[in-house]
Each structure stands twice: as structure tokens, then as C-alpha cells.
Amino acid sequence: MSVVGSFLVFLLFVQGGQTLLGVLGKNEMEKTMIVNSIGRKWEFTFTTLVLFAAGMFASFPLFYATSFGGAYYAWKIFLICFVLQAVSFEYRRKKGNLLGQKTYEGFLYVNGFLGTFLLGAAVATFFTGSSFIRNDYNLSTWQTELYGIEILFNFTNISLGLAILFLARTLGALYLLNNINYDIIRERARKQIIFNALPFLVFFLYFMIRVFLMDGYAVNPDTKVVFMEPYKYLNNYLQMPVALVLFLLGVVLVLYGIGIAIFKRSDKGIWFSGSGTILTVLSIFFILGFNNTSFYPSSSDIQSSLTIENASSSLYTLKAMTYISLFVPVILGYIFFTWRAIDKGKINPEDMNDNSDQHVY
Amino acid sequence: MIDFIDLSLVNWSRGQFAMTAIIHWLFIPLTIGMTYIIAIAQTIHVKTGDPEWEKLAKFWAKLFGINFAIGVGTGIILGLEFGTNWSNYSWISGDIFGAPLAAEGIMAFFLESTFITIMFFGWGKVSKKFHLVSCYLVAFGASLSALWILVANAWMNYPVGMVFNPDTARHEMIDFWAVLLSPFAINKFLHTIASGFAIGSFFIIAISSWFLLKKRNILLAKRSIIIAGTFGLIGSLFVAATGDGSAYNVAQHQPAKLAAMEGLYNGSEGVGLVTIGMLTPGKKVGDDKPDFVFRHEIPKALSFLGFRDFNAFVPGANDLVYGNVEHGILSAEERISKGKLALKALADYKTAVNAGDDIGKNNALAEFRLYEEHMGYGHFADPESILPNIPFIFYSFRLMVGAGFFLIAVAGFLLFMTIKNRIEKNKWFLRLGILAFPVAFVASMAGWIVAEVGRQPWTIQDFLPTMVSVSNINTTAVLLTFWMFLAILIILVIAEVRIMLFAIKKGPEQKKGGSNV
Numbered sequence: 001m002s003v004v005g006s007f008l009v010f011l012l013f014v015q016g017g018q019t020l021l022g023v024l025g026k027n028e029m030e031k032t033m034i035v036n037s038i039g040r041k042w043e044f045t046f047t048t049l050v051l052f053a054a055g056m057f058a059s060f061p062l063f064y065a066t067s068f069g070g071a072y073y074a075w076k077i078f079l080i081c082f083v084l085q086a087v088s089f090e091y092r093r094k095k096g097n098l099l100g101q102k103t104y105e106g107f108l109y110v111n112g113f114l115g116t117f118l119l120g121a122a123v124a125t126f127f128t129g130s131s132f133i134r135n136d137y138n139l140s141t142w143q144t145e146l147y148g149i150e151i152l153f154n155f156t157n158i159s160l161g162l163a164i165l166f167l168a169r170t171l172g173a174l175y176l177l178n179n180i181n182y183d184i185i186r187e188r189a190r191k192q193i194i195f196n197a198l199p200f201l202v203f204f205l206y207f208m209i210r211v212f213l214m215d216g217y218a219v220n221p222d223t224k225v226v227f228m229e230p231y232k233y234l235n236n237y238l239q240m241p242v243a244l245v246l247f248l249l250g251v252v253l254v255l256y257g258i259g260i261a262i263f264k265r266s267d268k269g270i271w272f273s274g275s276g277t278i279l280t281v282l283s284i285f286f287i288l289g290f291n292n293t294s295f296y297p298s299s300s301d302i303q304s305s306l307t308i309e310n311a312s313s314s315l316y317t318l319k320a321m322t323y324i325s326l327f328v329p330v331i332l333g334y335i336f337f338t339w340r341a342i343d344k345g346k347i348n349p350e351d352m353n354d355n356s357d358q359h360v361y
Numbered sequence: 362m363i364d365f366i367d368l369s370l371v372n373w374s375r376g377q378f379a380m381t382a383i384i385h386w387l388f389i390p391l392t393i394g395m396t397y398i399i400a401i402a403q404t405i406h407v408k409t410g411d412p413e414w415e416k417l418a419k420f421w422a423k424l425f426g427i428n429f430a431i432g433v434g435t436g437i438i439l440g441l442e443f444g445t446n447w448s449n450y451s452w453i454s455g456d457i458f459g460a461p462l463a464a465e466g467i468m469a470f471f472l473e474s475t476f477i478t479i480m481f482f483g484w485g486k487v488s489k490k491f492h493l494v495s496c497y498l499v500a501f502g503a504s505l506s507a508l509w510i511l512v513a514n515a516w517m518n519y520p521v522g523m524v525f526n527p528d529t530a531r532h533e534m535i536d537f538w539a540v541l542l543s544p545f546a547i548n549k550f551l552h553t554i555a556s557g558f559a560i561g562s563f564f565i566i567a568i569s570s571w572f573l574l575k576k577r578n579i580l581l582a583k584r585s586i587i588i589a590g591t592f593g594l595i596g597s598l599f600v601a602a603t604g605d606g607s608a609y610n611v612a613q614h615q616p617a618k619l620a621a622m623e624g625l626y627n628g629s630e631g632v633g634l635v636t637i638g639m640l641t642p643g644k645k646v647g648d649d650k651p652d653f654v655f656r657h658e659i660p661k662a663l664s665f666l667g668f669r670d671f672n673a674f675v676p677g678a679n680d681l682v683y684g685n686v687e688h689g690i691l692s693a694e695e696r697i698s699k700g701k702l703a704l705k706a707l708a709d710y711k712t713a714v715n716a717g718d719d720i721g722k723n724n725a726l727a728e729f730r731l732y733e734e735h736m737g738y739g740h741f742a743d744p745e746s747i748l749p750n751i752p753f754i755f756y757s758f759r760l761m762v763g764a765g766f767f768l769i770a771v772a773g774f775l776l777f778m779t780i781k782n783r784i785e786k787n788k789w790f791l792r793l794g795i796l797a798f799p800v801a802f803v804a805s806m807a808g809w810i811v812a813e814v815g816r817q818p819w820t821i822q823d824f825l826p827t828m829v830s831v832s833n834i835n836t837t838a839v840l841l842t843f844w845m846f847l848a849i850l851i852i853l854v855i856a857e858v859r860i861m862l863f864a865i866k867k868g869p870e871q872k873k874g875g876s877n878v
Contacts, residue, residue, distance in 0.1 A: 040478055040482060043433075043474035043475075043477065043478065044474065044475070046433065046437070046474070047466070047470045047471055047474045049437075050436075050437055050440060050466050050470055051463070051466035051467060051470065051471075053437075053440060053441055053444070054440060054459065054462040054463040054465065054466040055463045055466065057443065057444065057451065057455055057458075057459035057462055057463065058455070058459030058460045058462060058463035059459070059463070061451055061452055061455025061456060061459055061531075062452055062455075064443075064444045064448075064451050064452075064455060064459070065444060065448040065449070065451040065452035065455065066448070066452075067444070068441060068443075068444025068445045068448060068451070069444055069445060069446070069447075069448020069449075069451065069832035069833070069834065070448070070832075070834075072445055072832065072834050072838050072842075073838065073842075075441065075444070075445050076445060076842045076845075076846075079437065079438055079441055079445075080845070080846075080849065082434070082437055083434040083435070083437065083438060083849065083850075083853075084434075084849075085434075086430055086431065086433045086434030086437070087430045087431050087434050087853055087856070087857070089430070090426055090427060090429075090430035091427075091430065091856055091857075091860060094427070094860040094863070094864070095860070095863040095864075095867075096856075096859035096860045096862060096863035097856050097859065097860055098852065098855055098856035098859055099852070099856060136530070136711045136715070137362050137530035137711070138452055138529060138530055138531065139362070139448075139449050139452060139530075139833065140448070140452075140833070141833040142833070142834065145835060145838075147834060147838055313455070313456045313459065313460075313533075313534075314456050314526070314529075314533040314534065316533065316534055316535060316537075317456050317457070317459075317460055317533070317534045320460055320534065320537045321460060321463060324460070324463065324464045324467055324468070325467065327467050327468055328467065331467065331471045331472075331475075334471075334472075334475055334476075335471065335475050338475050338476065338478060338479055338495075341479065341483070341486075341487050341491070342478055342479065342482055342483065342486070342487075344486075345486070
């Protein structure tokens with residue numbers, strides 16, 4: 001699930017690209033090029049998100065039940081963001097679309113801004129804790145009637161939400177720089193990389209420093225009792241060198257991708273920053289789940305906190321899921337193959353004609 | 362396990378799921394059926410080089426794309442609603458139910474979403490063969506997706522391959538293949554996928570009939586009717602054939618659903634199959650009113666269809682509620698009291714585990730295993746509440762079957778008339794072609810009502826009641842999100858229908874100098 005989650009964060013470049021629609025596209029043709037560029041990738045992000053949710057259901061049903069059934073409003077708003085996205089690419093310029101082109105573009109902004117921000121804030125609660133209790137039968141009850149809205153009252157959660165939002169925008173600009181063959185948009189994308197990478201770094205650094213200095217939710221491996229341990233997450237990195245190396249390598253790659261796009265005017269930055277994003281997020285998931293750590297802590301009743309051990313499916317189901325996961329390399333293979341086939345030619349203004357022989361969003 | 366059950370929360374949660382499922386199902390059968398027809402048309406184009414077949418494939422692919430987007434959007438709501446609105450169910454069944462959903466994501470969604478990009482954007486950009494293979498992979502992906510979600514749904518109707526673990530208080534999978542290959546799963550998949558083929562075909566037949574009525578796009582319309590008519594006829598016949606299998610499975614494992622489907626209150630041997638009838642209004646289990654105001658039945662047919670024996674005993678609603686000693690059926694009251702003993706033993710087991718009392722733990726576990734099979738019944742207070750809504754299921758079932766036979770006749774007739782080149786001779790033939798599409802939807806929706814409402818009051822048949830499956834949240838939260846989603850989805854559905862109508866009115870793209878007649 002960590003791997004799927006990591007890829008999901010990388011693929012949020014689609015959402016980031018959506019938020020840049022009005023900044024990078026100043027006329028109808030430019031906007032259409034941007035929509036068609038990211039529109040050919042939106043289903044990868046969407047499907048990865050669905051897989052992440054379904055995978056959590058299959059692998060960690062207690063997390064699925066506790067978080068989705070408790071942080072109810074937060075997940076419902078998140079859902080609406082993605083429902084709106086699903087129709088917007090296809091309906092945006094279609095005749096008879098009822099709401100008009102600008103509304104569907106508005107939906108893409110809503111998905112891009114709110115979807116990424118909420119996802120980041122929700123992941124931050126894996127460190128800061130959520131307000132639930134779990135009974136003897138593992139049935140959980142949320143302790144506030146805000147049902148997840150309260151996660152926005154914590155600045156650490158907000159900081160990761162904003163970091164993910166600006167990261168998605170940075171990746172979106174890097175992707176469009178690579179995918180569109182139109183100098184005006186490429187120049188604007190380069191500027192946006194600078195404007196968004198800076199706030200991303202500020203919020204990301206704030207979040208990581210906060211996480212390194214905070215007390216974390218540790219689990220006694222013998223008694224399974226959960227307790228607060230000072231500098232738990234920093235200790236996890238220090239005690240798990242693999243995670244630390246992944247983190248450092250990931251951060252360097254993200255910065256390198258941004259750097260070559262700005263200073264060397266390269267359009268290959270997305271591949272470095274994208275890979276770096278995957279490695280960094282993967283390492284963050286490692287310090288959340290491994291080394292006797294609670295990955296979904298309860299701030300209401302610490303012993304209700306979820307760990308990999310108590311939240312996971314039975315061994316039999318996990319084995320079955322492992323066999324099913326053997327398909328993943330096949331999937332990655334055909335995604336790579338089709339991605340290359342469809343991106344052989346970059347997005348050009350000529351392809352955006354409604355009367356062309358191509359399907360155009 | 363559950364201290365307080367708020368029925369308004371249960372009903373609004375059911376309402377929210379039903380609303381999103383109904384809207385989702387408006388689009389999914391079209392996706393399932395149309396992909397194959399697009400792939401077949403494109404195959405003929407690749408084989409013959411005839412550009413008219415490619416134009417045909419492109420036109421239907423365009424409508425498919427409009428439909429696909431909202432199908433995807435409504436699908437994610439349903440998937441996550443298990444967590445948001447049915448969190449107790451998600452925990453209690455997640456060890457089994459989650460796996461097919463994850464398999465669907467890994468095996469089917471990626472296949473569909475990856476190759477749909479080639480299908481939409483690959484015309485002229487990739488080789489024709491690669492494009493054609495992509496069309497088939499999209500079709501295959503849509504069917505594979507249906508397989509996994511229907512496996513999960515079938516398990517709710519016929520829970521197999523599992524054991525209840527009192528330590529975790531959930532059902533756990535012990536046999537993946539039993540879940541995947543259960544007769545319910547296989548039959549449900551075949552029945553539903555065939556209905557998707559039929560509905561997708563009737564959609565194409567309806568639009569093609571409209572083109573012919575308007576005397577435009579004649580070649581495209583006739584060719585479409587031939588492919589869709591053939592596909593629709595095969596699909597409809599297959600739906601009927603697998604319908605028998607569905608009813609057989611229901612008779613074997615869901616007697617309350619069967620009793621509701623047939624309006625059967627008093628069980629007996631050699632029971633007839635009601636072809637048409639009117640239930641006595643206000644009829645309740647245990648009362649003296651006659652079951653029907655009128656009915657026509659085929660003698661002994663229900664016994665034969667349900668048990669492959671003309672003289673087999675078929676239990677009725679009264680037998681299931683009040684018991685039938687002669688046929689070894691426990692009354693609901695007995696099952697409820699045994700279920701309460703199972704729940705108490707489970708609570709005692711938990712208490713003993715927390716206290717470190719090994720003897721108490723073993724005693725409680727032994728007691729629990731004695732009554733375990735009745736545990737789900739322990740949550741009920743009223744014996745009569747173990748039945749689904751009988752009139753609703755009875756009439757829905759007849760609507761489904763009646764509409765199904767009508768569709769077989771229409772598909773066969775229109776196909777024959779098109780092959781004989783007489784389809785345009787009478788406008789009523791074409792109007793019939795248009796009418797068949799909404800009728801196909803009515804049949805399909807009625808089928809889902811029989812399957813899902815007929816399973817009530819259970820989410821997992823005989824193991825987990827619906828009222829225990831909901832999330833522990835307040836009704837206001839569910840109400841608020843119900844209306845929010847209803848408003849958004851209605852707006853999007855109206856937009857979808859309008860876009861579709863505009864695209865149909867515009868028709869296929871005409872190349873300069875080209876003709877479609």
C-alpha cells in the first residue's frame with residue numbers, strides 16, 4: 001500500500017496541472033492544450049486512488065472502517081472533488097453540457113486545490129492522531145460531530161495539505177513543460193515551477209521538522225500497549241537506515257528535477273522530481289508503519305490506535321492479496337508501453353481542432 | 362456488539378447507497394455492452410478496410426466516452442460508501458469483501474483506464490492493430506471489473522469460504538477459490554454481464570432506429586442494428602438462461618427471497634410458478650387473508666425450477682417465520698433466541714479474554730460455537746422482520762421477467778427485419794426499437810431490486826443484519842450528504858443526457874465528400 005500511495009502522490013501532477021489551467025493558459029487554445037495534456041493522464045491518478053482505497057479495504061479493513069466511517073465529512077468532500085473531476089474533462093467543451101465550460105473548469109480547480117490539500121491533511125493525521133475510540137469488537141466511533149472537519153484545526157495537518165498542494169502544482173508544471181510543444185506555455189510553466197516549489201519547500205520543511213520534534217505513537221512489541229515516545233519519527237529514520245536513505249535520495253531527486261528545469265532549461269525534470277516524490281513518500285510511509293509505530297493513532301484513546309498488526313487482514317487474505325499483486329509489474333509494463341505510445345508526439349496546437357480526426361477534450 | 366440501533370440512520374444509509382447504485386447502474390451496462398460492439402465494428406474495418414465501419418466504431422466510441430466519464434465518477438462514490446456509510450460491515454466482512462474490490466482495481470481498472478486512452482486518442486496515432494487490441498482490452502477490462510464486483514456481491518448473498526474469528530470479531534477468509542467460484546458468483550456474473558450486453562445493444566438499436574426514422578445515416582444505422590441486434594439477442598437469451606440458474610441458487614440458499622419473489626406464504630409440495638397475479642392488498646404473514654386476489658400459475662413449476670423435482674417442498678413466508686417441524690425449519694423466534702445466546706457467549710468470551718480467564722474463555726467459546734450459525738438473528742427483536750418486502754419483490758420479479766421476454770422478441774424481430782431489408786417498411790418497427798431501450802433498463806433495475814431488496818434484512822445473508830452494518834455516525838450527517846450527492850448527481854446526469862442527445866443529433870463525423878448513405 002505504501003508503494004501505491006507513493007505513486008498516487010506523484011500522479012497528483014494531474015491535479016496540480018488542473019490548478020495551473022488559468023495561469024498557464026491565457027486563451028482558449030492554450031487552455032485546451034493543457035486540458036488535453038493532463039486529460040490523457042487523469043485516469044491513471046483516478047485509478048490509482050481507487051486502488052489505494054480498495055487496497056486499504058482489503059489489507060487494512062480496520063483502517064478503512066475507522067477512517068472512512070469516522071472522518072465522514074472529510075472523505076465525502078474529498079469524494080465530491082473526484083466525482084466532479086471525472087466528468088469535467090469529457091464534458092467541458094461538449095455541446096449541451098448544461099453548466100457551461102467555465103463551470104467544468106471550475107470543477108477542475110476544485111478537484112486540483114481541494115483534493116490535494118485534503119489528501120495531504122488526511123495523511124498528516126497519521127502523525128497527529130484522529131479522534132476515535134474502538135470497542136472490544138473493533139467497531140469504532142468518532143468522537144466529534146465534525147466527522148473529520150476538525151483535522152483542519154491543526155496547523156501541522158494544514159502544512160502537509162499545503163505542501164502536497166504546492167508539490168502537485170510543481171509536478172504539474174514540470175509535466176506540462178515536458179508534454180506540451182508550445183513555447184509560450186513552456187515559459188510560463190518554468191516560472192510556475194519557481195513560484196510553487198518555494199512554498200512547497202517551506203511547508204514541507206515545516207511539517208518534517210514538526211514531525212521530527214514531536215512525540216510519536218509507539219507500540220510496545222510485547223504487550224502491544226501504545227505509548228508516546230519522544231522524537232519517535234526521527235528515531236525511526238535513525239533506526240531504519242533504508243528509510244533514511246530513501247528519504248534523502250528522494251528529496252535530492254525532487255530538488256534536482258526542479259533545479260534542472262529552472263537552471264538548465266531541461267524538460268526532463270518531471271522524471272527526477274516524480275521519482276523523488278515516490279521515494280520520499282515511500283520513506284514517510286515506512287516511518288509510519290514500521291519499527292513498532294502506530295500508523296493511525298487515536299488522539300481520544302491511545303489504546304484504540306491502529307497498528308499494522310491489529311488493523312490488517314488475516315494472513316490468508318494477505319497471502320491472497322500478495323498473489324494478486326503479482327500483476328502489478330505487468331500493469332506497470334503496459335502503462336509504460338501505452339504512455340510512450342500516446343506521448344510519442346507532444347501536444348500541439350494543430351491537434352486541438354474540434355474538426356480534427358482525433359478525440360479532443 | 363451494538364448497543365443502540367437508530368433505524369432512521371439505517372434507512373437513510375440504505376437510501377444513500379440505493380440512490381448512488383441506481384444512478385451508477387444507468388451507465389455501467391452501456392459501458393459493458395458497447396465496448397464489444399465498438400470492438401467488433403473496428404475488427405470488421407481492420408479486416409475489410411471499409412472506412413464506414415471505422416466511422417461506425419468512432420461514433421459509438423464517442424457516445425461511449427460521454428457515458429464512461431460519469432460511470433467512473435459514480436463508481437468511486439459506491440466503492441468508498443462501504444467505508445463511509447457501512448463501516449461496521451467494512452470491518453466485519455472486510456477480510457473477505459475487500460479482496461475482490463482490490464483485485465478489481467489491480468486487474469480490471471488499470472486495464473480499462475490505460476487502454477481507453479489508446480482507444481480514444483489512438484485513432485491514426487498508433488497502428489490499427491494496436492488500436493483494435495486496445496478496444497478489446499477495454500471491453501475485457503470492463504467485463505473483468507464486473508466479475509470482481511459481482512463476486513463480492515454474490516458473497517453477500519451466499520457467504521462461503523469464511524469463518525468467524527471471535528478474537529477479531531469478524532469473518533475471515535479461509536478459501537479464496539470458494540468465494541471466487543461459488544455458484545452464486547459464477548451465475549451472477551454471467552447473468553449480469555449478459556444483461557449489460559443486452560442493454561448496450563438496445564441503446565445502439567434505439568439510436569439506430571431513430572436515425573432510420575429520420576432517414577439519415579442509413580448505412581451506419583442498419584449495420585449497427587445487425588451487430589447490436591445479434592449481440593442483443595444472444596445477450597437476452599443468455600440472461601433468460603442464467604436467470605434460471607439465479608432462481609435455482611435463490612431457492613437453495615435464500616428461501617425468504619424466493620417466498621417473496623413468488624408471493625408464497627404457505628409452503629407445500631409441488632408448488633406452481635405464478636406467471637401473473639395480484640397479491641391481496643394488506644396481506645401479512647400469519648393472517649387468514651388469501652394470498653392472491655387472482656393468479657395464473659404453471660402447476661408444479663416452482664418446485665421443479667427451484668429444486669429440479671416436481672414434488673419438492675418449497676417453504677413459504679409463514680414457514681420461515683413460524684417454523685415447520687415436518688420439514689425441519691426452525692422458527693424465527695427460535696433462531697433469534699439462539700442468536701442472542703451466541704451474542705452473549707461472544708460478550709462473555711471478550712470479558713474472559715480481557716480478564717485473562719482461560720477457563721471462562723474456553724467455556725464461552727464452546728457456547729459460542731454451539732449457536733454461532735444463528736448469531737445474526739440475535740440482533741432482531743421481531744420474528745416477522747426477517748422477511749423482505751413481499752409485494753415489492755413479487756411485482757419487481759414479474760416486471761423483470763416480462764420485460765426480458767419482450768426484449769428477446771424485439772431483438773429477434775428487428776434483427777430479422779433488418780436482414781430482410783424490411784426494417785424501414787413500417788415506422789412502428791423502428792418505434793419498437795426505440796422503446797426497447799427504456800424497457801431494458803426497467804428490466805435491469807427490477808432485477809437488482811429482486812436481488813438486493815430481496816436479500817433484506819441482511820447485508821450478509823443470515824450472518825449480518827443491515828441494521829448492524831451501518832457506520833456509527835449521526836443521521837444528520839447521512840441526510841446532509843444524501844441530499845448533497847443527490848443534487849450533484851442529478852445535475853450531472855441531466856448534463857450527461859443533454860450532451861448525449863446533442864451528440865446523437867449531430868451524428869457521426871462526415872468527412873469532406875464522404876457519404877453515409
